[in-house]
Amino acid sequence: MRHPPGRPGPGRRGRLGHAAIPAALAGADVTACDLTPELLEAGRRFAGARGARLDWREADAEALPFADGEFDTAMSCVGVVFAPHRQRAAYELVRVCRPGGTVGLINWTPEGFIGKMFAAMRPYAPPPPPGAQPPPLWGDPEHVHSLLGDRVSDVQARRQQLRVDRFARPEEFWEFFKTCYGPAIATYRFIADDPGRAAALDTALDGLARQHLADGAMDWE
Known part of the structure; x- marks a missing residue:
């Protein structure tokens, strides 16, 4: 299980791990990654304070340093939306997820x-x-389906x-x-x-x- 990165713009601030840390606390073996070293460090501090153990990796959402099918689940909580070349990022999400696995997105x-x-x-x-296209387009189910194409099945979308x-x-x-x-x-x-x-x-x-x-x-x- 992993949390794929976004491509943060200048001055992006925040804390990495809003999805990855709860997954680790629930018992998953998690690799969390981002393009920005400062966010990785913030994520490590937050995870340490909560007692969560994760593997933290610096990585680009458009060229993930992982093998095909390496993870059961590939997920992103408002992260991959900032990758400027979203078709590449969508392909990478599917590539690193094993056949029969799950790609989960919050956008x-x-x-x-x-x-x-x-x-x-x-x-x-x-x-x-x-x-590049506006990040919120990742919240349009038809657009996401067009990005993922026939590489995935059973696409579900829910608005909250x-x-x-x-x-x-x-x-x-x-x-x-x-x-x-x-x-x-x-x-x-x-x-x-x-x-x-x-x-x-x-x-x-x-x-x-x-x-x-x-x-x-x-x-x-």
Whole structure:
């Protein structure tokens, strides 16, 4: 079992292992990996604090350093979505999973809050690599099925809502994401020399949060 990596953009911050560590604690033999050494170190610290034992590997989602069929399960929790060449990444997910094994993904949807946030940031963001597509497309079942193709069978998709009650006011949301979320950090960095555009992005994210925030909570699909 493994947690495949994303391809984080500049300034991506976070903690690796939201899926891999619970799997290890449940008794699985887990290899967790990411392209960013800093995230691997953060994951090791978090796993150590929880008493989880994992194998941590630096790896690229588009060229995984594992043998064909090496794992029973290949899974990603909002990680592989950031690989710019998603067809390669999808192929790698299937390649390292044994015949009859499972590929499991947790992804934001295009229609949900995070999908709308990416859409709001797109006019201000740096140009994506050639051929790259918005990360929330990984939350479109038809798109994922097209990526995996006939290499997999029994494709199942389920939509769920995540209740987020961290932000009492809209400005708390966008200030947090400006400093802690890699895609937002990269976008604001790209327009740092244009205060007018930065202010316009603040306004766009503030408006998005106001549309979804009710009684100190938001639902993210």
